[in-house]
Amino acid sequence: MLICFLVTSSLSFLLLLLKSRPLKILSSRRTCFRVSLVLDRHRSPVPVRPLRLSVKEKMSPASGADNAEESKGGVSPLLDLPELALECILEKLPPDGLLSMSGVCTALRDRCRSDYFWDKHMKQKWDRVVGPSASKVWQLGLASRRDNGDSNQGKQKGLLRLFSLVWPCSWAGERINIGQDRTCSLPHDSSVMSWYIALETGRFWFPAQVYNRENGHAGFMLSCYDAELSYDFQTDTFRARYPPHGRRAMALETGVTWERLRSPPVDTSPHDLHLSDCLKDLCPGDHVEIQWRRNKEFPYGWWYGVVGHLESCDRNENYCRCLSSDAVVLEFNQYSAGSRWSRTTIDRRNHREEGNEVDGFYGGIRKLRTDDEISAWKRIWPTGLLE
Amino acid sequence: MASSRKITLRSSDGESFEVEEAVAVESQTIKHMIEDDCADNAIPLPNVTSKILAKVIEYCKKHVDASKAEDRVNDEDLKAWDAAFIKVDQVDQATLFDLILAANYLNIKSLLDLTCQTVADMIKGNLFPVRNEWLNFTFSIANRELVLVCLTEWVAHRRLFCS
Numbered sequence: 001m002l003i004c005f006l007v008t009s010s011l012s013f014l015l016l017l018l019k020s021r022p023l024k025i026l027s028s029r030r031t032c033f034r035v036s037l038v039l040d041r042h043r044s045p046v047p048v049r050p051l052r053l054s055v056k057e058k059m060s061p062a063s064g065a066d067n068a069e070e071s072k073g074g075v076s077p078l079l080d081l082p083e084l085a086l087e088c089i090l091e092k093l094p095p096d097g098l099l100s101m102s103g104v105c106t107a108l109r110d111r112c113r114s115d116y117f118w119d120k121h122m123k124q125k126w127d128r129v130v131g132p133s134a135s136k137v138w139q140l141g142l143a144s145r146r147d148n149g150d151s152n153q154g155k156q157k158g159l160l161r162l163f164s165l166v167w168p169c170s171w172a173g174e175r176i177n178i179g180q181d182r183t184c185s186l187p188h189d190s191s192v193m194s195w196y197i198a199l200e201t202g203r204f205w206f207p208a209q210v211y212n213r214e215n216g217h218a219g220f221m222l223s224c225y226d227a228e229l230s231y232d233f234q235t236d237t238f239r240a241r242y243p244p245h246g247r248r249a250m251a252l253e254t255g256v257t258w259e260r261l262r263s264p265p266v267d268t269s270p271h272d273l274h275l276s277d278c279l280k281d282l283c284p285g286d287h288v289e290i291q292w293r294r295n296k297e298f299p300y301g302w303w304y305g306v307v308g309h310l311e312s313c314d315r316n317e318n319y320c321r322c323l324s325s326d327a328v329v330l331e332f333n334q335y336s337a338g339s340r341w342s343r344t345t346i347d348r349r350n351h352r353e354e355g356n357e358v359d360g361f362y363g364g365i366r367k368l369r370t371d372d373e374i375s376a377w378k379r380i381w382p383t384g385l386l387e
Numbered sequence: 388m389a390s391s392r393k394i395t396l397r398s399s400d401g402e403s404f405e406v407e408e409a410v411a412v413e414s415q416t417i418k419h420m421i422e423d424d425c426a427d428n429a430i431p432l433p434n435v436t437s438k439i440l441a442k443v444i445e446y447c448k449k450h451v452d453a454s455k456a457e458d459r460v461n462d463e464d465l466k467a468w469d470a471a472f473i474k475v476d477q478v479d480q481a482t483l484f485d486l487i488l489a490a491n492y493l494n495i496k497s498l499l500d501l502t503c504q505t506v507a508d509m510i511k512g513n514l515f516p517v518r519n520e521w522l523n524f525t526f527s528i529a530n531r532e533l534v535l536v537c538l539t540e541w542v543a544h545r546r547l548f549c550s
Contacts, residue, residue, distance in 0.1 A: 080484075081488065089507050
């Protein structure tokens with residue numbers, strides 16, 4: 001009986017492969033309607049046979065043939081629809097609706113898992129905070145899980161192994177501990193759906209940057225630090241894990257809201273110096289971010305500042321020569337005027353890393369070019385001046 | 388300038404409907420037929436019954452009229468009209484699906500969007516009669532993470548060879 005099952009399920013898989021997802025719009029070709037009618041008939045989706053075969057597959061927990069028959073009846077009007085219409089319906093579903101529908105039968109499962117739908121959901125929800133660096137980490141993780149997964153597969157018995165080859169069994173070989181440690185249960189397949197779920201359930205810790213870390217700690221005001229984030233869907237906030245700060249252990253912060261996050265704008269690791277490419281263009285009034293760290297053991301954070309006028313300049317627009325001088329003044333107006341943090345000067349021509357153990361080290365500088373970036377900093381401006 | 392030419396559409400059960408050209412060309416399929424001069428006599432639509440064709444024409448007429456009006460208020464009114472138009476068919480699922488098929492065949496994007504959104508809403512609201520015990524089970528779970536995890540396991544068919 002198992003062999004029969006195997007054969008029928010492989011057949012259905014193959015049939016579905018042959019009729020793989022055609023995303024064509026209903027033809028607006030200028031053919032006479034009779035021809036397009038014929039085309040329509042052939043384009044009618046989902047071979048009925050896999051649906052009948054898949055009735056056996058729907059072994060719900062309470063099982064029984066009646067149950068399977070009922071479900072087939074409920075869903076077949078959907079599957080009889082033309083491909084475009086079905087796609088139109090599925091793309092209007094929210095992610096959990098999509099996931100639910102994918103559990104109904106094989107035909108729907110294969111459609112609902114398609115990257116086409118999940119790309120949209122990823123973009124809508126995660127695009128702002130999940131950037132190329134997170135994507136890289138995900139791909140690397142996939143590759144290593146795939147390599148390690150082989151050893152797990154060896155443990156599976158013969159027939160089970162065969163099943164996992166026939167179906168894209170993405171979570172094969174992993175035990176999922178619900179509510180327990182979430183780090184060890186991530187999939188092998190590279191579908192966008194897996195990525196979305198890994199993000200949504202908080203299983204995947206992705207690299208991003210957090211503004212005003214540690215709940216508005218005064219020592220970090222108007223800064224942005226790299227961290228690993230994990231989403232908590234129950235509160236719609238994030239847990240942030242900051243890398244060790246010198247001798248200080250890894251810090252964990254909870255309740256980080258969406259506005260305090262961004263994906264890293266440059267591909268520089270927090271321990272590396274960013275190579276500044278905007279030094280020549282910096283003139284008074286420009287908004288910038290500069291790397292700063294207390295000492296060489298600590299990671300850099302990005303700090304917001306504004307380019308100011310030289311002391312010698314009388315701030316007259318027509319006579320300002322600050323752009324042509326070698327020195328660039330950076331003002332950090334969140335600090336009071338007398339504070340040692342409120343101003344610093346860097347060398348336009350040779351700036352790399354400058355500073356000392358007392359005042360910290362100023363590293364690479366980035367000019368903020370978009371209004372979005374500038375307003376993101378302005379939004380988190382502290383209410384009072386800092387010392 | 389839209390001509391006031393009348394187009395005759397014939398449904399599968401032989402009934403003829405005379406509509407203005409502006410209304411008929413809401414359907415891209417009919418529009419192409421007209422442009423290709425296939426429409427000198429009545430246009431036969433063997434895929435669409437008279438009942439459905441009447442509804443489609445009602446929809447197209449309303450939308451053509453709405454686009455002629457100048458003031459913006461009509462957007463909300465139109466949406467309300469659409470909602471009322473389709474609500475009737477939520478009760479009668481067969482008509483809803485026939486409308487989807489007709490909108491697809493006749494290539495009327497806005498009607499297709501409207502009908503598909505209705506089905507999607509029914510699925511979301513669990514009004515869609517999908518009798519799958521697994522789905523019933525998952526909808527009753529309060530813990531959303533558990534749902535996501537369980538559904539993903541189901542999707543990967545682990546249950547199949549674990550039992």
